Amino acid sequence: MLPTGDYRMDKSVRNIQMVDLISQYQKIKEEVDQKILEVVGSSRYIKGPYVETFEKNLAEYLGVKHVIGCANGTDALQVAMMALGLRPGDEVIVPGFTYVATAEVIALLGLTPIMVDVDPNTFNIDIRAMEQAITAQTRAIVPVHLFGQTARMDEILTCADKYGLYVIEDNAQAIGADFYSEIGLSGKTGTLGHVGCTSFFPSKNLGCYGDGGAMFTNDDEIAAKLKMVANHGQSRRYYHDVVGVNSRLDAIQAAVLDIKLRYLDQYSEARRNAATIYDKGFKDVAQLETPFRAKHSTHVFHQYVMKVKNGKRDELVNYLKEKGIPAMIYYPVPLDEQQAFRPYADRNSSMPVTKKLCEEVIALPMHTELDSDIQSYIISEVINFFNS
Numbered sequence: 498m499l500p501t502g503d504y505r506m507d508k509s510v511r512n513i514q515m516v517d518l519i520s521q522y523q524k525i526k527e528e529v530d531q532k533i534l535e536v537v538g539s540s541r542y543i544k545g546p547y548v549e550t551f552e553k554n555l556a557e558y559l560g561v562k563h564v565i566g567c568a569n570g571t572d573a574l575q576v577a578m579m580a581l582g583l584r585p586g587d588e589v590i591v592p593g594f595t596y597v598a599t600a601e602v603i604a605l606l607g608l609t610p611i612m613v614d615v616d617p618n619t620f621n622i623d624i625r626a627m628e629q630a631i632t633a634q635t636r637a638i639v640p641v642h643l644f645g646q647t648a649r650m651d652e653i654l655t656c657a658d659k660y661g662l663y664v665i666e667d668n669a670q671a672i673g674a675d676f677y678s679e680i681g682l683s684g685k686t687g688t689l690g691h692v693g694c695t696s697f698f699p700s701k702n703l704g705c706y707g708d709g710g711a712m713f714t715n716d717d718e719i720a721a722k723l724k725m726v727a728n729h730g731q732s733r734r735y736y737h738d739v740v741g742v743n744s745r746l747d748a749i750q751a752a753v754l755d756i757k758l759r760y761l762d763q764y765s766e767a768r769r770n771a772a773t774i775y776d777k778g779f780k781d782v783a784q785l786e787t788p789f790r791a792k793h794s795t796h797v798f799h800q801y802v803m804k805v806k807n808g809k810r811d812e813l814v815n816y817l818k819e820k821g822i823p824a825m826i827y828y829p830v831p832l833d834e835q836q837a838f839r840p841y842a843d844r845n846s847s848m849p850v851t852k853k854l855c856e857e858v859i860a861l862p863m864h865t866e867l868d869s870d871i872q873s874y875i876i877s878e879v880i881n882f883f884n885s
């Protein structure tokens with residue numbers, strides 16, 4: 498039997514999850530089920546109208562000229578780097594505090610990942626460290642809009658302009674977030690750089706029921722290359738201009754995403770409301786630092802990540818686990834200290850902020866279906882931990 502996702506039925510049996518995709522599905526079940534059957538009945542499983550409609554609607558929502566679906570967020574980053582013509586030996590700057598995918602594809606393509614430190618408040622790439630890492634070999638910067646808040650795209654783009662670099666936004670965690678700046682630049686995350694990349698992994702803010710991803714760009718030429726690389730390097734069927742890959746968003750996922758896109762702003766709002774409830778609940782806990790809200794960005798809270806300032810982060814995680822409350826650590830190890838990236842270690846600058854964050858951060862349950870009962874329980878148990 499499926500779990501119902503209804504915690505209110507029995508308060509003694511709290512089934513609290515980091516992400517509750519079942520309750521979210523229940524609310525849109527009818528339209529989703531009907532649409533999936535329609536796609537299956539149409540036999541238009543690869544490319545075709547369902548994918549095109551979703552790409553068009555997402556482009557409209559984001560205010561970007563081109564959206565190109567692909568198989569997942571990691572592929573989106575890889576295809577972007579291939580389409581921009583990055584070559585072995587080229588250096589690509591990434592934050593040291595991110596999910597592995599961002600740096601993985603750089604290494605996979607024979608490019609050199611250069612990891613730099615992040616801002617202690619926003620957790621996003623540190624602009625000064627980024628600029629200091631630029632060399633004659635640098636070709637691109639990959640800012641990650643971590644946990645749902647945008648990196649300083651104005652400063653990043655100004656710097657990239659100055660040195661002639663590409664900016665590839667890793668927007669896997671911030672779809673729907675808005676960037677603003679005093680210099681007038683504004684827009685949705687993922688639409689400001691040369692290419693934006695996103696993931697539709699089920700637990701992302703706009704998630705499908707399997708794997709999926711997309712790339713965004715306002716540049717017609719880059720869009721044509723992205724399409725070509727993702728489609729076996731062909732611009733015309735059976736004529737292959739470059740070595741490409743096979744990376745497609747399938748029609749069933751696109752149809753699901755097209756429905757969920759209509760709720761995305763509502764979902765973001767639900768996440769923000771839940772974050773505000775946590776913020777209020779923890780405001781008197783001196784050992785905790787709740788998430789920073791940058792002026793230059795809305796926050797879509799892919800994750801609610803706090804800092805535990807008294808060195809007891811791991812104890813808190815274990816305590817919560819005993820109380821039936823899941824908590825996660827995003828991320829426990831700085832990228833440069835991962836075994837896989839040791840070969841590049843001597844190229845990286847020191848990353849004291851990243852190191853410290855890896856010891857202090859804790860992510861609490863965050864999703865669109867959190868109710869106040871659950872949040873009150875979580876908040877009271879966190880407070881109990883610090884009072885005991």
Ligand SMILES: *Cc1c(COP(=O)(O)O)cnc(C)c1O
Nearest residue numbers: 569570571596598599669696698
């Ligand atoms: C999820 C994620 C990815 C990768 O997306 P997949 O669809 O899982 O390949 C890349 N970067 C970041 C920051 C992510 O959170």
